Amino acid sequence: MNTMPTDGLNETTASPDNSPSNFIRDIIIQDIQNGKNGGRVHTRFPPEPNGYLHIGHAKSICLNFGLAKEFGGKCNLRFDDTNPSKEETEYVDSIINDVRWLGFDWEDRLFYASDYFEQLFQWAVQLIKQGQAYVCDLTADQVRETRGTTTEPGTESPYRNRSVEENLDLFLRMRAGEFPDGSRTLRSKIDMASPNFNMRDPVMYRILRAEHHRTGNDWLIYPMYDYTHGECDSIEGITHSICTLEFEDHRPLYDWYVENLGIHRPQQIEFDRLNLTNTMLSKRKLLLLVQKGYVSGWDDPRMPTLSGIRRRGYTPEAIRNFCGSIGVSKTNGTIEFQLLEHHIREDLNRRAARVMAVIDPIKVVIDNYPEGQVELLEAANHPDNPEMGTRQIEFSKVIYIERDDFREVPPPKYYRLFPGQEVRLRYAYFIKCVSVEKDENGEITVVHCTYDPASRGGNSPDGRKVKSTIHWVSAEHAITFEARLYESLLLEDAPQSDDIATQLNPNSLIVKANAKIEPSVKGAAPNTHYQFERVGYFNVDLDSTSDKLVCNRTVQLKDTWAKIDKKSK
Ligand code: ATP
Ligand code: MG
Numbered sequence: 001m002n003t004m005p006t007d008g009l010n011e012t013t014a015s016p017d018n019s020p021s022n023f024i025r026d027i028i029i030q031d032i033q034n035g036k037n038g039g040r041v042h043t044r045f046p047p048e049p050n051g052y053l054h055i056g057h058a059k060s061i062c063l064n065f066g067l068a069k070e071f072g073g074k075c076n077l078r079f080d081d082t083n084p085s086k087e088e089t090e091y092v093d094s095i096i097n098d099v100r101w102l103g104f105d106w107e108d109r110l111f112y113a114s115d116y117f118e119q120l121f122q123w124a125v126q127l128i129k130q131g132q133a134y135v136c137d138l139t140a141d142q143v144r145e146t147r148g149t150t151t152e153p154g155t156e157s158p159y160r161n162r163s164v165e166e167n168l169d170l171f172l173r174m175r176a177g178e179f180p181d182g183s184r185t186l187r188s189k190i191d192m193a194s195p196n197f198n199m200r201d202p203v204m205y206r207i208l209r210a211e212h213h214r215t216g217n218d219w220l221i222y223p224m225y226d227y228t229h230g231e232c233d234s235i236e237g238i239t240h241s242i243c244t245l246e247f248e249d250h251r252p253l254y255d256w257y258v259e260n261l262g263i264h265r266p267q268q269i270e271f272d273r274l275n276l277t278n279t280m281l282s283k284r285k286l287l288l289l290v291q292k293g294y295v296s297g298w299d300d301p302r303m304p305t306l307s308g309i310r311r312r313g314y315t316p317e318a319i320r321n322f323c324g325s326i327g328v329s330k331t332n333g334t335i336e337f338q339l340l341e342h343h344i345r346e347d348l349n350r351r352a353a354r355v356m357a358v359i360d361p362i363k364v365v366i367d368n369y370p371e372g373q374v375e376l377l378e379a380a381n382h383p384d385n386p387e388m389g390t391r392q393i394e395f396s397k398v399i400y401i402e403r404d405d406f407r408e409v410p411p412p413k414y415y416r417l418f419p420g421q422e423v424r425l426r427y428a429y430f431i432k433c434v435s436v437e438k439d440e441n442g443e444i445t446v447v448h449c450t451y452d453p454a455s456r457g458g459n460s461p462d463g464r465k466v467k468s469t470i471h472w473v474s475a476e477h478a479i480t481f482e483a484r485l486y487e488s489l490l491l492e493d494a495p496q497s498d499d500i501a502t503q504l505n506p507n508s509l510i511v512k513a514n515a516k517i518e519p520s521v522k523g524a525a526p527n528t529h530y531q532f533e534r535v536g537y538f539n540v541d542l543d544s545t546s547d548k549l550v551c552n553r554t555v556q557l558k559d560t561w562a563k564i565d566k567k568s569k
Pocket of ligand 1: 045046047048049055056057059060242243244272273274275281282283284
């Protein structure tokens, strides 16, 4: 069913980024029609603060906040902070920042599972009193060993039939710190023969002396995720608890807790995790990259974290459009990284000002251009957005062009500069190569050309055609800058093992320290986006200072040559 309005009359019910309908949306529409939850829609995004968010999380964020927005509902931001040994305030702060940056607002509904620790404890007491939870003295290993197999039922714990009084006494003493870490657990009494492992008397609480980033040393026992999650959803009045497919087998347990506690029952709905080709999407593995120093930090522009891709120049709009375009389904698949890049390009194409920069410069001397003369030539800041204005670019006798735009001996179908060949300098003149200078190693150091003064602005004086247009900067006026060119961090698909070192792409970062750019970019703020004509989309990196400009290649261009040539003819 697609309920997207087609007549444009009912814009408010369209998805924020015009994403197509999906099965979760359809469930929500049904629920609203049936008056379930009084027609309310309330979702949440529940990250564990054990690392920085990645592009996979963006899918979940867009879905949860997007659906709430679309149906006039609410979406909470809730930290699932039940694992104190791995969680830190730094991660909490980064997650808050990232969700906001993506463009979503939880208003005053920022919550933590740890806000509910006391309530969760009281509910555990209730389950004990109902004869549905017991203190078990088996070690973690023993619990695992007695879980059974897919064909064999598990073995009941010898402590399973303790009296309610004894269980209550032991559980209170667990909380009071009378027992060492790992010596006892609180388990739900469900069914050791259940075909679903999650229902075989799952652990609810463990004894753990670890400082919690919010509750400090208040607690010596911590609830397990499965016991915590549904109750938190319930407390917050969540209607649709949207999570990834790996939780499908946990749903019966989710339901078991809220039903047996007799509290509001949200509906858990699972969707497919985002996987991207050649990209590692696991906080645990990304943490390894950071810890082992393979990247400069969580915000290294090669990282698939939101902070990494933000620093690299990806925009929230592009990420939201990407997330809208991939949809949601019930089967896991892998999306081509190129689709994400397509959305980045599309957005930057619209917004990024055009400038000329030369990444790998070679000097060109225009022999017949007057020594010492400087001309100002007009260039458009954006080919399709005249409101972005124009700027003046200095032109002079000595310029830089891209080393790759010149060949002494051109290969077949090479239409750029070579001896005897005429090309157009973007916005400037036709030039023709007349000779080259070489150093003692035979490397070309200077290309000599002549220009046609009648071709000012790059216009053909007599209708004669040139086969290509190349970019350039005036040597005297250009700013030297550092261009950081990125490729995939990984050589192949996401590594299956933790031996990440062997799978890293040695060319994932190439630094061009002697790149040249027109002076109009001077003083640009970090994260200003540009299209370097014919080269790619770049942004100003955080490492830039007033003395040194550093730019990240956000994404490469495609088909740019053909386009520029057509446009400027
Ligand atoms: P990771 O393995 O990277 O740590 P996680 O699922 O353990 O992922 P959480 O912090 O628990 O990370 O995730 C918060 C929410 O984001 C969950 O609802 C989870 O299902 C969702 N999520 C995490 N990774 C993805 C992904 N790749 N695609 C879609 N949703 C995701
Ligand atoms: Mg997790």
